[in-house]
Amino acid sequence: MAFKPCSRAARLTAAIFFSLLLSGVMQGQSAGQVLTVTVPPQLSGARNSVLAAPISVQLRKGYHVNSNAPDDEYLIPLALSWDAAPLELEQIIYPKASQAKFSFSEKMLSVYAGTFEILSRFRVPASAPAGQRVISGKLRYQACNDTMCLPPRTVEVRLPVEIRPN
């Protein structure tokens, strides 16, 4: 069976069809997901060194998450945790929170919005085996906008690490 070359109209139809279909798929993927995380492509360090991993967090416009130290015991804090082995987690530094007032709250709330960075510092132990590793972390958050809240979610974070011999 021989294939005829597509007409211009047919090609146009296909382009419209797939672009609309793709936009629908992307919209479906983003429904309910208001936070994205960007990690460095790779950390690299020698034994006995300290590695700093800046984790960038982007929130959809209009949404906020509670800071890592919210003022109310019932609010769910933003929390990053690591399963760092063979590295040793030294410190997690959260950014300074904003104090913001929302229509649903009589008092100011301690929140993060927009794009912000969480810095994790790891020590490479002297006994760490040299080579490539991937360490994993979890970022738990609970997001709201001015009129509604989404359930708490946990995002898996994977961070490639290269441990160099001294």
Add this chain to the structure above:
Amino acid sequence: MLVNPKAAALLCVSFCFCLFAAACSRSSSRGVESESAAVKPAGERRLAPDFTLKDSNGHPVKLSDYRGKVVLLNFWATWCGPCQIEIPWFIEFEKSHKDQGFAVLGVSMDEEGWEVVRPFAERMGVNYRILLGTETVAQQYGGVDSLPTTFLVDREGRIAAAHVGLTDRKEFEDGIQALLAGR
């Protein structure tokens, strides 16, 4: 410009299909948001999915037990700020309309359960029945992706209105009054 009629027809059909698919995708991703916020005419209401959930005393509570009453069914959580604005309204509704055949049911979606829900409800002075929600019940009600989500159920057990997000108090009041009046 000459256009092949077959290709033009195909273009039209594809475009209509894409618009339809995009509309379907939007409404499904928004879940219960596609429900009308205002009280629907009786003929357009669908039966509220029945469920059995436990209250703070461990007693099973069925929604269908409330048949004959107007029910405000509120999905909420302790960590939900907008929910805390509505709860005092619901306390007042329960107080002022209870004798007219009205009840509020608060379905908590807290994963931690009664350990957090009980003290929170005491702090807020909740006077209506609180139930612990499950994912299954949430799915029956369209996923309940956003809180608060509130349904007004008429005396025949049908969903008359759905509200997603913090809603104007008057909208609730008007809906309850209309349903109590049998509209």
